[in-house]
Amino acid sequence: MISYAFDYARPTTVEDALAQLDDDAKLLAGGHSLIPALKLRLSAPAKLVDIARIPALKGIRQDGNELVIGAATTHKEILSSDLIKEHLPMFAEGAALIGDPMIRYKGTIGGSIAHADPSADWPAMVIAAEGTVVVQSKSGTRSIAADDFFTGFYMTALEEGEIITEIRFPVPAEGTRMTYQKFTQPASRFAIVGCAAVRKPDGSARVAFTGVSDAAFRDTGVEEAVGDWSTAAIEAAAAKTAEGMELNVDHFASEAYRHHLARVYCKRALVAISE
Amino acid sequence: MAQITVKVNGKEHTSEVEPRLLLSHYLRDVLNLTGTHIGCDTSSCGSCTIHMDGMAVKSCSILAVQADGSEVTTIEGLATNGQLHPVQEGFKECHGLQCGFCTTGMIMSAADFLNQNPDPTEAEIRHALEGNFCRCTGYHNIVRSVQWAANAMSEGVIE
Amino acid sequence: MDLNGSHILPASNDRVWRMLMDTDTLTKIVPGITHLEKTGENEFKAVAQIKMGPVSGAFTGGLVLEDIREGEGYTLHVKQNSKIGNADATIRIDLKPTDEGHTELRFDGGAKLSGLLARTGNRVMSGVAHSLTKQFFENFEEEIETQKA
Amino acid sequence: MSNKYIGQSVKRIEDKRFITGKGRYTDDIKLLGMTHAAFVRSPYAHAIVVSIDTSAAQDMPGVMAIFTGDDIKATGIVGVPTGWQVNFKNGDTMKEPPHPLLVATGSTVKHIGDPVAVIIAESYAAAVDAAEMVEVEWEDLPAVTDPMKATQEGATLVHEDAPGNLAFDWELGNPLSEVDQAISESAHVTSLEFVNQRLVPNAIEPRAYIGQYDEVSDKYTLYTSTQNPHLIRLLMCAFVLGIPEHKVRVLGPDVGGGFGSKIYHYTEEALVTWASKQINRPIKWTETRSEAFQLDAHGRDHVTKAEMGFDADGNIKALRIKTFANLGAYLSTFAPAVPTYLHGTLLQGLYTTPKIHIDLQAVFTHTVAVDAYRGAGRPEATYLLERLVDLAALEMGKDPIQLRKQNFIPAFDGVDQPGYQTQVALQYDSGNYHGVVDKAMEMLGYEEFRRMQKEASQNGKLLGVGFSTYIEACGIAPSAVVGALGARAGLYESAQVRVQPTGKVSVYSGSHSHGQGHETTFAQIVADKFGIPMEDVDIIHGDSDAVAFGMGTYGSRSLAVGGSAIVKSIDKVLEKGAKIAAHKLECSEDDLEFDEGKWTVKGTDKSISFGDVALTAYVPHVYPQGLEPGLDFASFYDPTNFTYPFGCHIAVVEVDKETGKVKLNRFIAVDDVGNVINPMIVDGQIHGGLAQGIGQALLEGAIYDENGQLINASYMDYAMPRADDLPMFELGRQETPCPHNPLGVKGAGEAGCIGSTPAVVNAVIDALWSGGHKVKDIMMPLTPERVWTAMQQ
Structure with a gap:
């Protein structure tokens, strides 16, 4: 398999990358979703702008009350980071479930959320951790709350000519608990259902799902029902999962079964962080 | 065409390549290193696994131009000074391979x-090993091969 | 692949019908359509550009309106070909006025996909279809607003 | 004869090249001036090729030539043949519609991927780019993919001259009336209707071919990823291209797995060979994984109704089967044999069932061809029997092991006790079926397991154990028998043993390894028989110019048939060697004994080594009068019967109550494959078979939609076992020698795949029953959703 011909650029700064990013160009980060799609000739960009090695897009750091993950930071770098293990352990747990070791070496968090595969793991985790996606274009930078970022099937709030530079997360307060629970599709290893859940010290919850519908989403119905985190409340909250939504269907899971799984995984996630 | 310089198995190569050329094809067709195999189109099977800048990666999902300036080790370069890598020894000792096609990627992983x-x-x-398919061995002896290599490396049987 | 559902549009039955029979409106509201050219009585040549996640492709083909029931609906037959596969959809559209003076648009049919489109698995394709349907109604509502103005 | 190697787990000789990346697969080969091919393929399962316009493609850079179906048609090449003929019940010849290399305009394509044109270009990329520029006008037609629907009145026809889409119908066993009566008189009848789903073989090396024509010698060379180079040469020369065989050399380099899918003669092999002469350049074609899903012959795909009748004591009285076998759009090389002579004949299983009848409908559909896939017919037979027996045990409240054992054929060695004559044509060679079961049960710890299961059930967990026993027919087989059954080729094997003047030995085998380790196992035999080091033996295979003839590797036949051919040649060498030795030692041959690599005059220390005899044979200065020089013998071995390995497999599973996900906790396999030459390699063969059989039970299945699109044609959508889906396997062994071949071996390549599938399914059903879900059957693969759904009823 070989893709259509294209040009290739490897800028060293975000500004250079923006300058290269014209209409028919596509950004290349880890490339493990893009290159297979190109090989199958599912799309035909005229140019690839390789941003994987731009230093400004890499790394994990604490900035005051925020943790900042550069868009071109790989899954492997995230799951090995002490800072992540300390403050956002769900990310280490979840990143270890993405693809396979080789994919984790190359795949990036920014690439994953920009691609917005409806079954990808990062979107649910990024929403649950109250991420803010920072994007840059020739006209400046702006921030998009993760809650508003995933707008549909492979669709995001990103506009043409924008590059994700980093994702920022509030440093969770002492005593915050979080988990990512995934029911894996046995062939692709994407999520049939993935549930990211956070319990804050005040007992409030943030719960987000991937794989369930056409885009990752925050489920406030579940969050509101979790109440005192008693077994009964958790059961009741899990029962509210994806209420009234249109769900994905494929040969691994019908709508009814996927809904059932989402409830089960919601419950498992809530139980895991209930005390 | 783009010019790239890649250090492969310790030797530097400078080549003119089309940007769409995959690293796996570059290694096989340009450098004649055919020990790196291609088994799928979707970055799934792991047959094409090599080491790039010290990491195991799938060379079928990386463009040759992306490897410009990188150091690559393929199965042909895994042995050092004629001494097989313990994982290579392990696969032979424990019958970790049958047809041999997935083997090179499996060993690199x-x-x-x-x-x-x-x-x-x-x-x-x-x-x-979840990123490497084997259709022959049922993985039983592959797991044993890796265990063998781990023991050999920890006991310093093979340097 | 089944395609069915319904949506309530904030316009009278008559208006929705007129919009559905108007080439310019269809060009604006059918997602991806870049060009619609009348080639015969209720027959059109259509060019579409679909871009969604990993998939992007140029489609060309025909669009035929059959079984036209004035003010009530028609059957839409779309055939689109591309390098990544062909789509052949037959969709029956029914309009029904609601009590609030709006119009319920029901659609029921299916699409036959071939080539890479079919082989990439229904995970992606049913998502594409959902998404295109959603866009269609969003565009429709937007166009209703625009034409009001 | 020495005993240094046989029976030992000798490390494989071939491994060195594979672990260092020096294996040489077809796609690794580059020839001077080599061009590359890419195909234009049908996106539809059924469509008329209205027109093809290649003009734009013709103008693309690097394009050497384009051939369409019309070009092929003009040459008179009809297509690839099938190698087995099965007749209708009424005696009519099976329907055997042509399978063209490229479909011509005005004809119909019959499955997705059916090719209509080939582009040959200077580079692979140029060929692919140009293939996209070919404009084809299609007239899309309705397709039929389900074998039962295909036989219904009014179904779309795949081939106009095959009414009802029947390739043939067939029956075997006792008269149906007798079986009907026995079923109706049964105290208990267990019945099941089920699908044995379609599988994609998925050898990790995709198929690859290089055709090369040499003008000077007017000779073709075909490099091919095949399981049987000679058979490909025979079929391609005699039935497709009409080229004399001595003008074609077929080379099978290292082959990256086959599992059946690389037995067959595929259209692309003939096409690159033919086209290489047209352009006078070598042509390589390597399939993509996406093509492999669409084109490589699939396996299984039976829809079956099965009934088993028991008397009040649980003795099996009758078995009645009706099966629809989906053969796909064209008859692949061995396709007709799989649901018939490799399936119907195995329905006796290990049981003494007195009345058996199978009715089979072999059906064309708009899907790719179905042919032998690891086990081929025998897994289908075993699945059916072992599901029925296990379900019967549950229904009658009997122990599944006791029920099996009470119905087993008693042990027989095939030497002092005769072979066992089945109701379905075969005569089993030797067997001890109780033995493997007892051993497996001991390994399981049955009582302890049942105790744990009860405890688990009280704690709300679902544990299950599933049993399966099997017999297979391997080492295919006597030519006269398979000929009578419809094979269009003999099924013997050839071997040449060439002792070099220095006493080193080159062995030329018609068996061809695609991972089985022939270079090691065969060398072990030769080294021990001659009493020489293994390093002195070289095994040559996969080259039709070097090896006299061969029938290849499939059906677990290499050692039983190919190994026996080698032994035959070894015996000839030793016989002649004894004559030379006797002459040199100035004694009678009768006074000599051969041991540890030398001939010794009995009761003396006078001896001559194997090497010295070899040298004498080539430097015959002091030599028996009238004896030809040289020490080089060829043999053909045609077995007198199939071989019949058997075994008992046990799966232990845990089912997640909430999700239906099955976790395989243990897998025990006790197999009796006759004598064992290299236990390590035999274990490896069993392991691999188990993984594929377990894969069928839990993960795998090709899905065609109603339009004939294969919707899970990639590794992102078709699930196969990975390392973390499987446990360490627990293997046991019993050795009941095969009485009719010189090595006493039976074959191990398919055993794991045959026994494991029903064991896993039975274990899941057992787990569900332990939780009160009295489920009869769950369709394979047992996805979490299917298991969960079954629990909701």
Whole structure:
């Protein structure tokens, strides 16, 4: 398999990358979703702008009350980071479930959320951790709350000519608990259902799902029902999962079964962080 | 066309390549290193696994131009000074291969894994090999091969 | 692949009908359509550009309106070909006025996909279809607003 | 004869090249001036090729030539043949519609991927780019993919001259009336209707071919990823291209797995060979994984109704089967044999069932061809029997092991006790079926397991154990028998043993390894028989110019048939060697004994080594009068019967109550494959078979939609076992020698795949029953959703 011909650029700064990013160009980060799609000739960009090695897009750091993950930071770098293990352990747990070791070496968090595969793991985790996606274009930078970022099937709030530079997360307060629970599709290893859940010290919850519908989403119905985190409340909250939504269907899971799984995984996630 | 310089198995190569050329094809067709195999189109099977800048990666999902300036080790370069890598020895000792096609990628993955985790459990080995398909062995002897290599490396039987 | 559902549009039955029979409106509201050219009585040549996640492709083909029931609906037959596969859809559209003076648009049919489109698995394709349907109604509502103005 | 190697787990000789990346697969080969091919393929399962316009493609850079179906048609090449003929019940010849290399305009394509044109270009990329520029006008037609629907009145026809889409119908066993009566008189009848789903073989090396024509010698060379180079040469020369065989050399380099899918003669092999002469340049074609899903012959795909009748004591009285076998759009090389002579004949299983009848409808559909896939017919037979027996045990409240054992054929060695004559044509060679079961049960710890299961059930967990026993027919087989059954080729094997003047040995085998380790196992035999080091033996295979003839590797036949051919040649060498030795030692041959690599005059220390005899044969200065020089013998071995390995497999599973996900906790396999030459390699063969059989039970299945699109044609959508889906396997062994071949071996390549599938399914059903879900059957693969759904009823 070989893709259509294209040009290739490897800028060293975000500004250079923006300058290269014209209409028919596509950004290349880890490339493990893009290159297979190109090989199958599912799309035909005229140019690839390789941003994987731009230093400004890499790394994990604490900035005051925020943790900042550069868009071109790989899954492997995230799951090995002490800072992540300390403050956002769900990310280490979840990143270890993405693809396979080789994919984790190359795949990036920014690439994953920009691609917005409806079954990808990062979107649910990024929403649950109250991420803010920072994007840059020739006209400046702006921030998009993760809650508003995933707008549909492979669709995001990103506009043409924008590059994700980093994702920022509030440093969770002492005593915050979080988990990512995934029911894996046995062939692709994407999520049939993935549930990211956070319990804050005040007992409030943030719960987000991937794989369930056409885009990752925050489920406030579940969050509101979790109440005192008693077994009964958790059961009741899990029962509210994806209420009234249109769900994905494929040969691994019908709508009814996927809904059932989402409830089960919601419950498992809530139980895991209930005390 | 783009010019790239890649250090492969310790030797520097400068080549003119089309940007769409995959690293796997570059290694096989330009450098004649055919030990790197291609088994799928979707970055799934792991047959094409090599080491790039010290990491095990799938060379079918990387463009040759992306490897410009990188150091690459393929199965042909895994042995040092004529001494097989312990994982290579392990596969032979424990019958970790049959048709041999997935083997080179499997060995490259396992070698990288043991660098990270020199004393793995069976479950860790199985999890670490989730990106490599084998259709011949049922993985039983592959797991044993990796265990053998881990022991050999920890006991310093093979340097 | 089944395609069915319904949506309530904030316009009278008559208006929705007129919009559905108007080439310019269809060009604006059918997602991806870049060009619609009348080639015969209720027959059109259509060019579409679909871009969604991993998939992007140029489609060309025909669009035929059959079984036209004035003010009530028609059957839409779309055939689109591309390098990544062909789509052949037959969709029956029914309009029904609601009590609030709005119009319920029901659609029921299916699409036959071939080539890479079919082989990439229904995970992606049913998502594409959902998404295109959603866009269609969003565009429709937007166009209703625009034409009001 | 020495005993240094046989029976030992000798490390494999071939491994050195594979672990260092020096294996040489077809796609690794580059020839001077080599061009590359890419195909234009049908996106539809059924469509008329209205027109093809290649003009734009013709103008693309690097394009050497384009051939369409019309070009092929003009040459008179009809297509690839099938190698087995099965007749209708009424005696009519099976329907055997042509399978063209490229479909011509005005004809119909019959499955997705059916090719209509080939582009040959200077580079692979140029060929692919140009293939996209070919404009084809299609007239899309309705397709039929389900074998039962295909036989219904009014179904779309795949081939106009095959009414009802029937390739043939067929029956075997006792008269149906007798079986009907026995079923109706049964105290208990267990019945099941089920699908044995379609599988994609998925050898990790995709198929690859290089055709090369040499003008000077007017000779063709075909490099091919095949399981049987000679058979490909025979079929391609005699039935497709009409080229004399001595003008074609077929080379099978290292082959990256086959599992059946690389037995067959595929259209692309003939096409690159033919086209290489047209352009006078070598042509390589390597399939993509996406093509492999669409084109490589699939396996299984039976829809079956099965009934088993028991008397009040649980003795099996009758078995009645009706099966629809989906053969796909064209008859692949061995396709007709799989649901018939490799399936119907195995329905006796290990049981003494007195009345058996199978009715089979072999059906064309708009899907790719179905042919032998690891086990081929025998897994289908075993699945059916072992599901029925296990379900019967549950229904009658009997122990599944006791029920099996009470119905087993008693042990027989095939030497002092005769072979066992089945109701379905075969005569089993030797067997001890109780033995493997007892051993497996001991390994399981049955009582302890049942105790744990009860405890688990009280704690709300679902544990299950599933049993399966099997017999297979391997080492295919006597030519006269398979000929009578419809094979269009003999099924013997050839071997040449060439002792070099220095006493080193080159062995030329018609068996061809694609991972089985022939270079090691065969060398072990030769080294021990001659009493020489293994390093002194070289095994040559996969080259039709070097090896006299061969029938290849499939059906677990290499050692039983190919190994026996080698032994035959070894015996000839030793016989002649004894004559030379006797002459040199100035004694009678009768006074000599051969041991540890030398001939010794009995009761003396006078001896001559194997090497010295070899040298004498080539430097015959002091030599028996009238004896030809040289020490080089060829043999053909045609077995007198199939071989019949058997075994008992046990799966232990845990089912997640909430999700239906099945976790395989243990897998025990006790197999009796006759004598064992290399235990390590035999274990490896069993392991691999188990993984594929377990894969069928839990993960795998090709899905065609109603339009004939294969919707899971990639590794992102078709699930196969990975390392973390499987446990360490627990293997046991029993060795009941095969009485009719010189090595006493039976074959191990398919055993694991045959026994494991029903064991896993039975274990899941057992787990569900332990939780009160009295489920009869769950369709394979047992996805979490299917298991969960079954629990909701």
